[in-house]
Amino acid sequence: MLGTAKGEPVMSVAGLLKRDQLDVLIQTLRARGYRVVGPRAKSGAIVYDEVSRADELPVGLVSVQEPGRYRLEDSGNGRLFDYVHGPESLKRFLFAPQETLWTVEQNGEVRFKETLPEIRPLAVIGARACDLAGVSVQDRTFLKGRYNDFSDPYYATRRENLFIVAVHCTRSAATCFCASMNTGPRAREGYDIALTELEDAFLVGAGSAAGEAVLADLPLQPAHEGEITQAAQAIDAAARSQTRRLDTENIQALLFNNLEHPRWDDVAERCLSCGNCTLVCPTCFCHRETDVASLDGKESGHQRQWDSCFTLEHGYLHGAQIRPQIRHRYRQWLTHKLAAWIEQFGVSGCVGCGRCITWCPTGIDLIEEVNAIRLPAALRRRHGAQPEAKT
Amino acid sequence: MTGRLRIAVHKFASCDGCQIQFLNLEQDLLTLASRAEIAHFTEASSVTQPGPYDVSFVEGSISTSADLQRIREIRAASRLLITIGACATAGGLQALRNWKDHDEFVRAIYARPEYIDSLARSTPVSEHVKVDAELWGCPIDQRQLKRVLSDLLARVAPRIPGESVCLECKRAGHVCVLVAKGEPCLGPVTRTGCGALCPRYERDCYGCFGPQEDGNTLALGRRFRELGLSDEDVVRRLRFINGWAPAFRAGAQAWEK
């Protein structure tokens, strides 16, 4: 373990991998039986998709992110990981957006069948510190442990078979605030291999035995003190460049003591109740389960699907709707995410990735909403032109 | 309901596209016919049986005084009445006339206006009789239709989700065209059911499944204005296939001069 300027531990450094040798990593993973997924540029954003060669990775792209807006732009250099992130976290690889949990057939007799996911090791390249933090938050929901008496076998199977190649961020998007949530931009744990991108090479380290075994197959060169310092400085600079920060001091009392604050009505005027924020959030775990029968009535599948606290179905309990208005639903999302989560799982439900800010179609920023409740009324900013105020 | 379900499909003012979705079920239509009695479906067969029906599917809007009478008869003859498509559920594209002078159209278009018996407004079935369930879409989605039929055959309440198209986009991993391209996508205020068809092809949703259960058309209109649409553009966007549906109607009206 090496120290940084701030004295924080960084990964154990194994060496340098030249940028033009990154393909060896992909081929090594493939040879070991992993399906390899990495960043791809598609439809104007970075998404995760299969990669079979390093030259399929996006080169020289940065994401320009602001509330409700995302654009990929050329960086003018040959770097691979400056894009920061896209709408997807690691969530979809562990907690599937939609899957059949079991099926039942009736053909004279009734037979139930398990549909556990196929065991196929998956390696994901490009996960960020906030993504790893998101996984560790979801582990508390889906794996047996202090907060949970049972493991979800679907999640657990995928979790055991996931190999993570993390990238320490050396660039932050304008919507990122992981530094204030103490989750990034340096990936601390939960990865197998971590990369820091330098001018034409990656500083590489392992975070697990599996990672070490893969690194042993790579053409690494020794890393020098200068490169190690340079990498640490680049990560620190990314942290310092973050302009957003969530003030979490006393946040449970703040939100729960303000359940009737006028700001909930204000945000309800801007919120579409579309649910995008919850689905892009790496930690949101709400889901619904329904039975899908075949037309011939012979079989039926029990299906689980991502749900959101922004749907009416989600607030429908015992014949009553408990969150009939948008203000109730936005309040549910924010108070659960930032406050009730701490009671439930001992940790904030927010890892500071900023996705809910970027991917909200109307650009609602949860930090501003919290600040508006925290700050005296005079300092609150009102939003959005009303149709009456036409130009 | 016990025994074989008696099903009817009725047509009012419409293009027949939703009935075609029934016919396009192909093999599944045969499965349906083996489990239920299709008693009345003139698009499929000239043999029609009178009611009562267990389930009547109704396509088309109420557009003439004869329609007004017939929809009441169908309601009286049906245990369950389910509308199919934008016309029956929201008045359809033909409801654009609801904002205009109907008599002027009739005079301008028909040589003998006195033969024309159409109502000044095209309206959804639910404005006239009780509706038990609504299948949205222009046209309806086959998977959704199949699910509703399967649920009915299993004697459970049909499941028709009312949430936004966005949820389906995100589950499927489509990149948001509003956020990543600045397109005026209606998906956030539109009801799911199509499988996020337009965003899948990088197109903005134009709301053919009608309003979602409790979205905010006013706020989305404001966003469209920020994206560069004029007041008129916002009105046109919302006042289209499902323009007469209350949430879209109100969302458009807010920007009308």
Ligand code: SF4
């Ligand atoms: S609440 Fe928003 S910023 Fe926080 S983890 Fe979820 S998506 Fe990221």
Ligand code: SF4
């Ligand atoms: S906060 Fe934004 S993303 Fe979330 S439901 Fe409201 S409009 Fe949609």
Ligand code: SF4
């Ligand atoms: S593309 Fe349209 S429907 Fe899809 S998430 Fe974006 S706004 Fe919603």
Ligand code: SF4
């Ligand atoms: S995305 Fe919108 S317009 Fe396109 S098919 Fe679906 S509901 Fe209709």
